[in-house]
Amino acid sequence: MNKVVILCVEDESEVRDAIQRDLAPFAGTFRIECSEDVDDARSVIGEAEDAGDRVGLILCDHMLPGKNGVEFLVDLHREPAHRPIRKVLITGQAGHEDTIKAINEADLQHYIAKPWSPEDLQAVVRKQLTDYVLAEEENLLPYVSILDGNRLMEAISHRRSDT
Amino acid sequence: MNRPVIICADDEPDVLNAIVRDIRSICGDKIDVEGCITPSELFDVAERARADQRHVPIFLVDYALHGMNGGDLLLQLQEDTYYRKSMKLILSARATSDDLTRILNRGALNGNLRKPWKLQDLTRTIRFLLTEYTIHNAPELIEDLTELLDVEMLSHALVDSEMRVKDLGQKMKKLQRSFLEDLGKPDREVEDGMIAHLDEALGYPDRQQLERGAVFLREGDEVDGIWIILEGRVSLFRIIEGREVIFHSQTSGRIIGLLALATRRRSFFHARAATPITMLKISTRDLDKALQRDPQLPVSFISVLMRSMAARNRRAVELQMEVLSLNETLAREKDNLDQALRDLKQTQTLLVETEKMATLGQMSAGIAHELNNPVAAICRSAEYIRQDLVTLMSSVPACTWIGDMIEESIRRKPVSTREQRQLRSELANAIGDEQLAQRLVQAGISDKATFDGILARLPRDEQDHGIDCIERCSQIGSAIRNVNSCAERIAGLVKSLRSYIRSDETRVHDIDVHEGIEDTLLLFSNKLRDITVDRDYNDVPRIEGNPGELNQVWTNLISNAIQAMNGRGTLTVSTGALDGNRIMVAIQDSGPGIPPEHIDRIFDVKFTTRQGRVEFGLGLGLPICRNIVTRHHGTIHAESKPGQTRFVVTLPIHSPEESATEEQTGAAT
Known part of the structure; x- marks a missing residue:
């Protein structure tokens, strides 16, 4: 079955390792991909789409070599195919203006300040992915155990009564 | 200025030379003397004198000139306005009195000199004619020519002219029965004159006495007359923002209620007795009556009015000047203050910034120092965990490989995400399980041979568990590696921060x-x-x-x-x-x-x-x-x-x- 991808964009390997480890609970249900800069993130998105998968959530650092995180999120948001992707900025360095730009122009859904706690990170990811699958996925059952089960069950019963 | 010239004409050269020489001896260098033989030569010389704007005080002409009668010549000169003023003298041996009378009657002759002449007569005649000419036509020459002129005649003329001036003055005075007459008189005299006229016209109205400080007119009061101050002084003031501001104290003048009278409005000032005063209150109606009764009164009244107004106006101009210079001073002071404020603000900003940087420096130095201990502890702790784990694993024979694996993953260089994905897809192709491939590559196992080698070491029923173990070992290893590398980065930052700040501020x-x-x-x-x-x-x-x-x-x-x-x-x-x-x-x-x-x-x-x-x-x-x-x-x-x-x-x-x-x-x- 094709999977929803969680993409983490972070240039420092130590931080990347830590995020990846914190995302471990989602690893079975979702595909977790990492990239170290924006170009690399583009290849991941391309490869995932070629394989029939789709990116559902991006956790993006702001200070990246080359194009910065906010610019990347703004670009993605302008591409209709990537508009549904949930976007979370995870950074210690974005200034006020950059953050405002991300919220206004990339429809940024959440901002996580470094250092983060794993519980917070997981809660944010759970909420965002729930939003994503509710909006984009037909079959919600595989996600009930790992995401927000209540909301998903409610939606499932709703959809059944609709049909 | 060009010297005057006396022009002589005689057709006998000897006579001409003699007369010219004699006149020159009389006039010295003050006056030029020109001699001419013919009338046309005389006209030429005269024409030149006119062109040079020279005075020609005297023409002296021989009566029996060759070609033209001297009398006719003088008459012809008389026709010309420029030469009309000149004194004209005939030199003759035999001219009849008829001839001379003809010329004389037409105003073209001022004297007759007989040939042969005596120098004495000539001198007297020339002197007379010169004096006559200068008094009437060239007073500006009098000073220069004094020694040639007749002093007695001059003083007569002077007395004469003084008389004329005096006469003129008297005539003027008679003409001036107006207030202008009063212009030369002192204020007091004019005022007293007016009061006398008023008293006379109104039958000596009663005087009022006021104590010093009494206010007898208020700003805004309706004014139905004037107050004439006979003794003492009044100050005029207005109330501005609750304070009395005095506008006139020396310049109030002796008529109060002027502005109101002039404009038929309410009083413009408060009026207060600045000294004990004696005054005369005259209603507008009485004033009107008096002005009509006494034809002399309007003149002196207007005169007093003008003087008072002029005094107040001078004061107003002075006030205006004071305000202007005050404003200038204020503007200058304001500019100075503005500049000072700007300078101060600049200095302050600079100081604040310098202070901020200094504080920041001290704080950073403090933080840098404080960070050293935890960083050292982190580095040591990671190392202890590594040592203890490896020792612990080595003590259990079945687990030795776990220790080795941890050590290996600590030493392993991180690979880029691109490389990782590349390795993963290769391994996935080889083992046919993408998810497992991802776990393995993450754990540092990137080729099928290594994976098979590891599988071979594990009991068949523990293979799943074994892969879990490998993953954990790798995670422990990379965690320790990350702790070390991060601690090193912090230590590096602290070191540069400290050397950068060098908290000792001395040189x-x-x-x-x-x-x-x-x-x-x-x-x-x-x-x-x-x-x-x-x-x-x-x-x-x-x-x-x-x-x-x-x-x-x-x-x-x-x-x-x-x-x-x-x-x-x-x-x-x-x-x-x-x-x-x-x-x-x-x-x-x-x-x-x-x-x-x-x-x-x-x-x-x-x-x-x-x-x-x-x-x-x-x-x-x-x-x-x-x-x-x-x-x-x-x-x-x-x-x-x-x-x-x-x-x-x-x-x-x-x-x-x-x-x-x-x-x-x-x-x-």
């Missing part, structure tokens, strides 16, 4: 500017990610100065450069020794450049092209740089063109005072 003698610049670059490393840093370092002697302050200069210049390039471009740092006792540091960026109209102002406080956005204490960065460099007896300047902006700092190796002291010491020993 040191052995600053290596390269170290300071390198520390600064390291601290900026995250902003320099997309900037190529070119280092053109040359041999530079160590210099004397305050390292913390100099680092602040590098920080500001580098930070500005990064900002100017918007985070992308080439930063060139060059150093060099100049002329043996100075060094140079240049920091150049490839940003858009500073417009020429701004380049002179960039070192001024408050000048920033980033529209008030202050980052890293900038906006004040360059003024602070210049302060610091100046304190170090160095120079700083900027040169800029599009794509290349260069700040050049020069610094002396020894500070001037220090070397001066050294020289003195050297001379003494």
Whole structure:
């Protein structure tokens, strides 16, 4: 079955390792991909789409070599195919203006300040992915155990009564 | 001025010469004498005199001139307005009185000289005619010609003219039965005259007495007459913002109620007796009556009115002048204050910023120091965990491989995400399980052979569990590796921060500017990610100065450069020794450049092209740089063109005072 991808964009390997480890609970249900800069993130998105998968959530650092995180999120948001992707900025360095730009122009859904706690990170990811699958996925059952089960069950019963 | 000329004509040259000579002897050098043989020659000479605007006081003409009768000649001259004023003298031996009478009657003859003449007669005649001419036609010549003129005649003329002037004056006076007559009189006399007329016309109305300080007229009162102050003085004032402001005290004049009277309005001032006063209140109706009854009264009344108005008007102009000069003084003082305030604000901003940087420096030094302990503890703890884990695993024979695996993953170099994905897809192809491939590559197992080797070591029913184990080992390993590398980074930052700040604020003698610049670059490393840093370092002697302050200069210049390039471009740092006792540091960026109209102002406080956005204490960065460099007896300047902006700092190796002291010491020993 094709999977929803969680993409983490972070240039420092130590931080990347830590995020990846914190995302471990989602690893079975979702595909977790990492990239170290924006170009690399583009290849991941391309490869995932070629394989029939789709990116559902991006956790993006702001200070990246080359194009910065906010610019990347703004670009993605302008591409209709990537508009549904949930976007979370995870950074210690974005200034006020950059953050405002991300919220206004990339429809940024959440901002996580470094250092983060794993519980917070997981809660944010759970909420965002729930939003994503509710909006984009037909079959919600595989996600009930790992995401927000209540909301998903409610939606499932709703959809059944609709049909 | 051209000298007057006496023109003579006689057709006998001997006679002509004689008369000319005689007249010359009389007139000396004050008057020219011209002799003519013929009438036409005489007209020529006369014409020239006219052209030169010369006075011709006397024409002397022989009666029996050849070709023209002297009388006719004079008559012809008389026709001309220019020569009409001239005295005309006939020289004759035989002219009949008829002839002379004819000329005389037409006003063309002023004298007759008989031939042969006596010098005495000639002198008298010439003197008379000259005097006559100057008195009537050329008074301006009198002074110059005095010795030639008849004093008696002159004094008669003077008396005459004085008489005429006097006469004229009297006539004028008679004509002037108007108030202008009063102009020369003192105020008091005119006023008294008017009061006398008023008294007479109104039958001596009663006088009023007022105590000093009594207010007898209020601003805004309806005024139905005037007050004439006979004794004492009145001050006129208005109430402005609750305070009395006196407008007239010496200049009130003797008629109060003037403005109201003139404009038929309410009183313009309060009027108060400044001394005990005696006054006369005259209602408008009575005034009117008096003015009609006594034809002399209007003249003196208008005269008094004019004088009072003039006095008050002078005072008003003076007040206006005072206000103007006061305003000027105030404006000047305000300008001075504004300037002082601006200066103070500038100084204050600079001080606050310097203070902020100093505080920041001390704080950072403190934090840097405090960080050392936890960083050391983190490094040691990671190492202990590693040692204990490996020792622990080695003590259980079945688990030795776990220890090895952990050690291996600690040593493993991190691979890029691209490489990881590449390895993963290869391994996935080989083992046919993408998810497992991802776990394995994450755990550092990237080829099927290694994986098979590991599987072979595990009992068949523990293979799943074994893969879990491998994953955990790898995670422990990379966690320890990450702790170490992060702790090292923190230690590195702390080290550069401390050397950068060098909390001791005293001057040191052995600053290596390269170290300071390198520390600064390291601290900026995250902003320099997309900037190529070119280092053109040359041999530079160590210099004397305050390292913390100099680092602040590098920080500001580098930070500005990064900002100017918007985070992308080439930063060139060059150093060099100049002329043996100075060094140079240049920091150049490839940003858009500073417009020429701004380049002179960039070192001024408050000048920033980033529209008030202050980052890293900038906006004040360059003024602070210049302060610091100046304190170090160095120079700083900027040169800029599009794509290349260069700040050049020069610094002396020894500070001037220090070397001066050294020289003195050297001379003494």
